[in-house]
Amino acid sequence: MNGIALQCPCCGARQKMRALVEDCSACGANANPRVTYEAPAAVRWHEVDGSGPGLWRYRRMLPTADGEIVTLNEGATPLLAAPRLGRALGVERLYIKDETRNPTWSYKDRLSTVAVSAAARLGAKVLATSSSGNAGASLAAYAARAGLPCVVFTFAGTAGPMLAQIEKYGAKVVPLARKQDRWPMLAEFVKRFGWFATSPYMAPVTGSHPLGIEGYKTLAYEICADLDGTCPDWVVMPVCYGDALAGTWYGFQELHAAGAIDRLPRMVAAEVFGSLGAALARNLDHVPDMAATFAPLAVSVGATQGSVQALQVLRESRGVAVPVGNDGLIEAQETLARHEGLFGELTAVMPVVAIEHLVRDGTIGRDDCVVGVVTAAGLKDLDKSCGSPEAAAGVPGTFDDVSRFLSDTLGFIPARAG
Numbered sequence: 001m002n003g004i005a006l007q008c009p010c011c012g013a014r015q016k017m018r019a020l021v022e023d024c025s026a027c028g029a030n031a032n033p034r035v036t037y038e039a040p041a042a043v044r045w046h047e048v049d050g051s052g053p054g055l056w057r058y059r060r061m062l063p064t065a066d067g068e069i070v071t072l073n074e075g076a077t078p079l080l081a082a083p084r085l086g087r088a089l090g091v092e093r094l095y096i097k098d099e100t101r102n103p104t105w106s107y108k109d110r111l112s113t114v115a116v117s118a119a120a121r122l123g124a125k126v127l128a129t130s131s132s133g134n135a136g137a138s139l140a141a142y143a144a145r146a147g148l149p150c151v152v153f154t155f156a157g158t159a160g161p162m163l164a165q166i167e168k169y170g171a172k173v174v175p176l177a178r179k180q181d182r183w184p185m186l187a188e189f190v191k192r193f194g195w196f197a198t199s200p201y202m203a204p205v206t207g208s209h210p211l212g213i214e215g216y217k218t219l220a221y222e223i224c225a226d227l228d229g230t231c232p233d234w235v236v237m238p239v240c241y242g243d244a245l246a247g248t249w250y251g252f253q254e255l256h257a258a259g260a261i262d263r264l265p266r267m268v269a270a271e272v273f274g275s276l277g278a279a280l281a282r283n284l285d286h287v288p289d290m291a292a293t294f295a296p297l298a299v300s301v302g303a304t305q306g307s308v309q310a311l312q313v314l315r316e317s318r319g320v321a322v323p324v325g326n327d328g329l330i331e332a333q334e335t336l337a338r339h340e341g342l343f344g345e346l347t348a349v350m351p352v353v354a355i356e357h358l359v360r361d362g363t364i365g366r367d368d369c370v371v372g373v374v375t376a377a378g379l380k381d382l383d384k385s386c387g388s389p390e391a392a393a394g395v396p397g398t399f400d401d402v403s404r405f406l407s408d409t410l411g412f413i414p415a416r417a418g
């Protein structure tokens with residue numbers, strides 16, 4: 001791939017473009033390198049022509065600008081005004097970026113399409129990841145699309161719709177007996193066989209492959225395009241390692257550098273165990289590993305430690321981190337679904353809880369323009385949000401029985417039309 005390189009965010013040293021991203025060979029920093037482009041953002045933005053499937057309309061801003069791409073027509077998801085939810089939360093201008101509509105029903109497709117396109121270009125023969133969740137399902141789909149084998153390292157005991165989804169795409173799932181073995185094992189296979197790993201595999205975590213993270217920049221481009229070239233005040237996202245938070249922020253920075261927007265948003269990380277919040281509060285230069293004090297309902301973001309680049313984004317954007325535990329999460333899922341007709345995964349609705357919190361404590365103002373990113377669909381974790389519902393006994397099919405069922409069992413009194 002011409003014109004791009006990887007650069008250490010700490011010392012600026014250039015690194016070779018390759019499948020395995022390790023600690024910086026110049027300064028030893030344990031931080032994900034950034035992709036740098038020969039042409040500045042302003043020039044590339046000028047060349048965006050609006051054609052291409054989904055997010056590939058912005059291909060001039062991506063590492064795989066020229067040549068073949070592996071796509072399922074991801075991105076270009078709607079930014080929906082959410083006035084009823086906004087009123088319930090106390091914000092006038094609330095928008096939901098509906099990422100449930102991506103090809104594998106999560107925003108990880110933005111990462112996968114770019115990472116797999118790049119991997120194919122770099123001659124990768126096998127794709128691999130250590131996620132049995134949305135990232136794994138997404139990679140498995142794009143591997144199938146590229147005609148490449150995919151190996152997913154997971155740990156014994158993981159189950160649920162996402163694992164089933166991964167297997168349906170034909171990926172090979174390796175459940176390791178000890179959870180902590182999956183990253184070193186992935187790294188070993190990458191080193192020995194040149195597999196292309198899209199997920200993190202280092203501890204402390206540095207994040208996913210930097211080429212894939214570039215795909216998330218398109219979230220920023222699409223949000224600003226749908227807001228008629230303006231920038232929201234706040235962008236609120238569920239955060240695990242913070243790949244998407246970082247990628248989206250880079251997108252806003254590029255738009256700003258290109259003169260397409262005149263200011264930048266403040267980024268909000270809704271996180272489970274509060275590692276980014278702890279780093280901010282204690283003014284740390286690293287992100288502490290927190291104790292897993294409960295079993296999170298938001299299984300997709302249950303890691304105890306975010307990445308350094310996510311911390312940098314919160315600092316640069318004057319952002320905030322909001323801890324979101326299990327309390328209120330199912331209610332938030334139902335509030336979003338019932339007010340706006342959008343059914344998100346429990347992880348994906350964490351922004352609803354975070355926005356409510358930030359409005360209540362006065363951080364987000366009533367007139368602010370707020371975008372909540374709903375990152376995956378509610379069918380992904382039905383086992384967590386609903387358990388296994390018992391089959392309801394049938395209602396006898398007479399008008400009186402059904403009317404009584406509506407009013408007595410469901411509490412709904414039918415109104416006469418007209």
Ligand SMILES: Cc1ncc(COP(=O)(O)O)c(C=O)c1O
Pocket residue numbers: 106133134135238239240241242243244245300301345347348375376
């Ligand atoms: C639905 C969903 N939302 C958000 C995230 C957070 O991802 P990141 O590691 O980019 O912060 C994940 C990660 O797996 C996810 O599956």
Ligand SMILES: [Zn+2]
Pocket residue numbers: 008009010011012013024025026027028029
């Ligand atoms: Zn360095």
